[in-house]
Amino acid sequence: MEILGKKRKGGVSWAELEENCISTILSFTTVKDVCSLAAVCSSWRFAADTNLRIWVDDFTGRIASMIPARDLYIVWGDDSSYWEWVRRDDSRFEHVARLRYVWWFDVWQRLNCNILSPNTHYTVSFIVRMDKNSVGYGNLSSRYGYGHLSSFIFSVVRPDGVRMESARFLDDLEKSVETHGQGFSLTPLSQDENGWIEFVAGEFFLEEQRPCEGAKEIEFSMKNIDCTFTKSDIWVDCVKIEPKH
Template identity: 30%
Template sequence: MGAVTSSLDSEHTSTSPTMQAKSNLHLFEEIVGQEIPAHEGTTRADETLVRGTGIVLANRKKYWVDNENKNCFKILATDLSITWGDDTRYWKWEEESDAGTTIKVAKLLQVCWLDIFGYLEQWYLNPEVTYEVSFEVKLEKGASGWSEPVEVGVTSADGVPQKSSVYLPQVERGKWLQIKVGEVKSQPGRTGNVSVFLRKATPEWKKGLLIRGITITPKK
């Protein structure tokens, strides 16, 4: 069964002129530049935020670094592929604060076919560092339809898959939790995506699950 651990919403400024020297953070300019194409130059204010509460990239990903300056990411719910996610009969989108920034979370109203998928460019991760991949979810107190385990999995850029099952009724309700999916280790020069999924298709109607996103952070 997949591991489930509690998440304490603690993942994680002054303004300065445009940076003259290249940042020592891994691929800092490339990440900010690719995720926000309209961004004109990288500022020290950006790097200050990345070292603190983090920055939201084009409403798709949250990017910050830990106390060892290693890249951390959250693939936000708005950047996930969620079956029926745009159908208001099945899903609702709500705004909330996430460690100092406002993001949208996906709230499941009712669905039989649960299928959620997301990915991150693996080269964004620091080379030779093992990362933990987790879904960040919350079960409401009135949630139902979770009598069977859900399947979670991650595939790294080298194509090696990891899969496990998680029994959601075992998790504490009304609290954001990290559901560990697996681990990946980025290699120098490796290109491709880290792909992550959570799914369950049964005749049983499921409701009361909130999705904040997928976190990819260095293993402690």
């Protein structure tokens, strides 16, 4: 590891590389390499912490990951009329996404599973919260008379292509979704002391990749495309992929 601080003739040392260059290099290495490099060089550790968002889970010893809101696909997320990017002291990241209002709520992403640990059972969770005047309280729908609130659908497409779906009503987190003709199970959730809610969108088992196989991917989403009412004041922090305990 001593080479990290040395400079070759006519070149630059590892420590002089730009953060985005380091992040690109790290993306082509294994998670084990990333953890080793981050342990011996502060600039590599910073790049790993702020861009790849990976760590070793203390309970299982397996790799976990977080994808910040900035790295998610958010429909109309780049239009300040609908979404804004805000700093919050209770977030892990520099900015979180705050929904002003939309009719069509759709947040999703794909993940290359090469950064994760093989032979591991994972859960995928959306970390979000709602304000008092959000869709969860029904203010806008009742004000404009645009019908009943419908549930938000959480989904995960596993590496084998199988889709898992569940749902929650954000106006009443305990309301059953099975009795409303939608046929979904109730999305598991937990809430921390700051009000952030962790919705478990699904689970998957990551098998060992065979030499002849391509990269394994998962896809995950949180959406409500019922355009009979507006959605507002929902905060999106990140998506967490962690080994199941």
